[in-house]
Amino acid sequence: MTVALPPDDAPAAAGPPPDEASSAVAFDLAAESPGLGPQLVEPSVQVYGLTKRFGDHVAVNNLTFTVLPGEFFGFLGPNGAGKTTTIRMLVGLLRPDGGRVIIAGHDLATDPLAVKASIGLLPEEPNVYERLTGREFIQFAGTMYGLPPDLVRSRTQELLVLMEMEEHADKMIVDYSSGMKKKTGMAVALIHDPRVLFLDEPFGSVDAVSSRSIRQVLTRLRERGTTIFFSSHILDLAERLCTRIAIIHQGVFRGLGTLPELRAYAGLGPDATLEDVFLALVGAPAEKDDLSWIA
């Protein structure tokens, strides 16, 4: 796979995608991941010309990309780059001004409920009902995803154990720390075993023990084919976990590919870290002037 970049003069307003793009696009996954053998695989996430404006500000500008099943797709960018806006559009919580989104083979515009049945979402600020207890909230979410009651109960218990939340499971979420809220949100994102997981800063405020458990679960999920769409500022973690990375800045892609591809595109050597690549691609100045009083 090559590094994909939009042209510098990409149009702000993306029109509807061409007809040929509207059919589910199949990729030769064997070429992408030789270990998986020859097969045609439908991408989990297909995005064409996604655009969002807030007044005159173009937050997301004509993004086009695909994510394959079993990919750990890193979606990185500086603050205000358009990451959260993009994720909200991909999961159907924010109306795009242009473009098309197909998740797990379902068009978000025409079949939103089928898309929502296929995805799990952990937003940066967890979508919690603060006046429910952790256990009540996870069970509520499981029921809303249509799981049978017995499965809801057993999975809730497993998730509470995994997240090390058993002791606090019957306290109201309003009394939780931010890390506990994040873990509750993660449990809700996982309870229905989604095909595509959207995680926006999943490890923020989470303690090291739970963080490791969550990483292990995510790795196992990816191995069995779950697509993980991962947004984070923690570049070390992204470097370790992600199979492919997109770097977005000011609403447009600055780079998309595997880490070696991004290194090559940025003109950096094989020892360059993701942080080096990131800084090079978003155009951060090499050095800034020191503060005037630190001479």
Next chain:
Amino acid sequence: MDRVGPLVALKLRLMFRMGRGAWPVVAWIVWLIAFVVPLGSLGLAFASMGFWTLDAAGDRELLHFTLFGVWIFWLLFPLVGFSLNQSYDLTKLFIYPVSRATIFIGTTLACFLDPSLLIVLPAFAAIAFFYSASVTAVAVTVVALVVFLAHTLALSQAILWGLLNVLRSRRARDWAMLLAPLIAVSAYLAPNLYLRGAAQHDPYAALLAWGPSRYLCFTPAGVTARAIEAAASPHWAQCAAYLGASVGYLLAALAAGTAVLGRLHSGEIGASRAPERTRAPARELSPLQRLATTPVAALAIKEARYYWREPRYKSLLIAPIFPLIFVLGGSLSRSHGGPALSPPAAILFVAVLALFGFSSLFQNAFGIDREGLRLLFVTPCPRSEILVGKNLAAVAVAWVASTLAVLVAGFLLQNPSLAATYIPFLLAAAIVLAAMGNVVSIHFPIRIARRGENPFASSSSRGCLNGLISTLAFQVALLVAVPIAIAAATPLLLRNPLAYAFCVPLALVYALAVYLGVLKLYSAPALERREMDILEECLAGEPVG
């Protein structure tokens, strides 16, 4: 001490800006009209009328009572306001290299500029005016009142800081949220009830019979009152003694405040939050959890839990009390020869007003979900089921509460059997309200302020327009409910129990038909189309990136 100015400025900024949204000036004007003017006028009217009409002995009782009322009000009111206004939380200042004395003086000085003081100043002005025997007496009175006020503000601060752990707890915040609407309504009702009582009874008779000066003479209010009385007499030696005592109280309050601030600074207070009550992990499923097997049931149960646990919703449960007060007032008027509604009309009036009290449950079904709304809309649950789940809980709560209100009104009007006949029709009316409320919820969602934002302030982005929309929508719902009213009136007019047996199912079938028709033909498809707009409206101001 050169940092006192910035501290005063900081506290004033926080006081003026806290939770008052995009229209701070309008919000302050509304606050002044809603709280300060009624309560200030009440204090002024009570003090002025008393000083004008009572004899010297009565004036003494009134003076003691007024000052004691101010003292108690000012010690208690900030306790309610603490969780709503971060300007009360001093601990954030401790990271700066500012002395305790500076923090203390800056905070107390800023309290003198708190606009809430306008509530008590009219009563103080009445005292200064009626005890103006001479220029010297006025000057002494003003000094005594300033010392008294300084003592009250300092003591209030000391109590706030001492209770910091409790006040920062979630339970205290919840209680403050619950008390806010009660205080708002009381601010309106108290002057009205006072004026009504003043017209029919002598409001000062009970005060004179109680004789507060006997019990309060050595309190801060008492010594201040005695100093003012002595200045008016004039007995300067006594006046000096009482003023000295008043200054002593001020110094004691300052010492207490400094001591508490010291403990706060050293971490003895406020280092950790008050422990929340925790329950043992639930091993058995609760009865509610056993019922939550479908999305509709799970959502209805979630809503019911929220009604009970969310203080904003809990405060709605007291809504039916107010129409009852009106009915009680109507009964009193009748007993004094005034016009009054007939029992059937009065009970109907209570029913309509009680249901109107629950309008926000029906007409803003999504606002209270706040961040949870994203989970709701990211699930694949059919949107019609989301509406039904929410409506089930709202209808149940509104029906039960309005039924209780109507039954109480029936007992008050000595016609409980008539009230009981309204019960099934209330259910039908609540179902129609839910049907019409869904339309409003979908097209005019209202952002509910986050926890910690000022509940006195408007929580909506559209301000007064929401009130207009809500009232119009309720009136439309009443029009749609006219057949239910006819069904309710028919058995009364015909005086035939068989008609009742026929009209009740008819009304319920009509209500269900309206509900399902609106739901299937309009509300559910409209919700599918507008859920992203609802999110934008209800989560306005949330971070995006």
